[in-house]
Amino acid sequence: MKQRIETKCVQAGYTPKNGEPRQIPIIQSTTFKYDTGEDMGKLFDLEASGYFYSRLQNPTCDMVAAKICALEGGTAAMLTSSGQAANFFSVFNIANAGDHVISSTSIYGGTFNLFNVTMRKMGIDFTFVDPDCSEEELNAAFRPNTKAVFGETIANPALTVLDIEKFAKAAHAHGVPLIIDNTFPTPINCRPIEWGADIVTHSTTKYMDGHGSAVGGCIVDGGNFDWMANAERFPGLCTPDDSYHGITYAEKFGKEGAFIYKATAQLMRDFGCTPAPQSAYLLNLGLESLHVRMERHCANALAVARALEAHPKVSWVNFPELESNKYNALQKKYLPKGTCGVVSFGVKGGKDAAETFMKNLRLAAIETHVADARTCCLHPATTTHRQLTEEELAAAGVPGDLVRMSCGIENAQDLIDDILQALDKAQ
Numbered sequence: 001m002k003q004r005i006e007t008k009c010v011q012a013g014y015t016p017k018n019g020e021p022r023q024i025p026i027i028q029s030t031t032f033k034y035d036t037g038e039d040m041g042k043l044f045d046l047e048a049s050g051y052f053y054s055r056l057q058n059p060t061c062d063m064v065a066a067k068i069c070a071l072e073g074g075t076a077a078m079l080t081s082s083g084q085a086a087n088f089f090s091v092f093n094i095a096n097a098g099d100h101v102i103s104s105t106s107i108y109g110g111t112f113n114l115f116n117v118t119m120r121k122m123g124i125d126f127t128f129v130d131p132d133c134s135e136e137e138l139n140a141a142f143r144p145n146t147k148a149v150f151g152e153t154i155a156n157p158a159l160t161v162l163d164i165e166k167f168a169k170a171a172h173a174h175g176v177p178l179i180i181d182n183t184f185p186t187p188i189n190c191r192p193i194e195w196g197a198d199i200v201t202h203s204t205t206k207y208m209d210g211h212g213s214a215v216g217g218c219i220v221d222g223g224n225f226d227w228m229a230n231a232e233r234f235p236g237l238c239t240p241d242d243s244y245h246g247i248t249y250a251e252k253f254g255k256e257g258a259f260i261y262k263a264t265a266q267l268m269r270d271f272g273c274t275p276a277p278q279s280a281y282l283l284n285l286g287l288e289s290l291h292v293r294m295e296r297h298c299a300n301a302l303a304v305a306r307a308l309e310a311h312p313k314v315s316w317v318n319f320p321e322l323e324s325n326k327y328n329a330l331q332k333k334y335l336p337k338g339t340c341g342v343v344s345f346g347v348k349g350g351k352d353a354a355e356t357f358m359k360n361l362r363l364a365a366i367e368t369h370v371a372d373a374r375t376c377c378l379h380p381a382t383t384t385h386r387q388l389t390e391e392e393l394a395a396a397g398v399p400g401d402l403v404r405m406s407c408g409i410e411n412a413q414d415l416i417d418d419i420l421q422a423l424d425k426a427q
């Protein structure tokens, strides 16, 4: 029977048999017992599926990965210990020293640093393109050694909406997959695979967990990218892996499973960015109400954005659902149900006024976090970006007056009342 996404949030990933626990069991065990060495050997050869060591795979984590896989409409998925690990694996699984990757400029700062600093040290080159570039500009960024294209559905914190079809078309024309970080909208509001993305990543730390309890990540494979048709570009998937008993992943596991099997067998084995089963359990609790929470996050953010837009002490508001927003048309196409709970805006009077506004908030807490049930906000100019001058702040796209507000799931009028009283005091 067909399950709609709300049902999948609650039920997918784990179906207990007669007399088994109703809630997913936390398998808090590093290792698993076998009757014979032969039985275990089959697991090592990837001839039988099963568990042997929780650095590579754990049943609790796999149940939760299976739920996220169902939500995104993928064919295989894995959890990682953080969103950073998920994005690192998604690229490093197919790009090695000497290779090249194209990424949107409008991405999370942590991902930008991972690509632009750390992965460059590993010998992987990146070209950053404006998400609003023309098809010609995008096509011109490809090189013979390009292995992937990367972008975020809604960028954190710029809130740009990516034209996923434009990026997918260019990637596929050059025989490489499109990787999309879908953290902000979650599969409730957008499923990038349906628009042509091949691999989807998440920082589950944000809305999926939703309660600020556990850092985590996830990678989902859409199962549509034909590695074997581009075998010369992806030797890691299409030729035998000597470090794993001579397996050719794309042959043995097909389009549907090769990417995740390789990332598990090689990258999890060697890097061990594994989530704890307890964290996966907490993530699953969050997923059970994801569809209910996202609706409220989006409704609250829209109400807050409209109240801000009408306020004389607010100089500008950035929220894709506002008709005045540059990305309103793309939002209507890709995210018709809503975007996320994050709104950014400028307080008239600049940096000092923004700081005074923040100090006077009573409900909204000052945090670097976003996407939590509790409303929080950040003034980058006096916190994360405090070392920059006014000119540098403007160049980085974080002007001194910018406040980023992550609307939680409280009562919308209470959030607006808090903002109004704090704006009254900001001068």
Ligand SMILES: *Cc1c(COP(=O)(O)O)cnc(C)c1O
Binding pocket: 082, 083, 084, 085, 087, 108, 110, 111, 152, 155, 156, 181, 183, 184, 202, 203, 204, 205, 206, 215, 216, 217
């Ligand atoms: C937070 C975030 C990340 C990094 O995730 P962590 O779980 O903090 O490692 C990656 N991408 C986006 C869009 C994020 O918001």
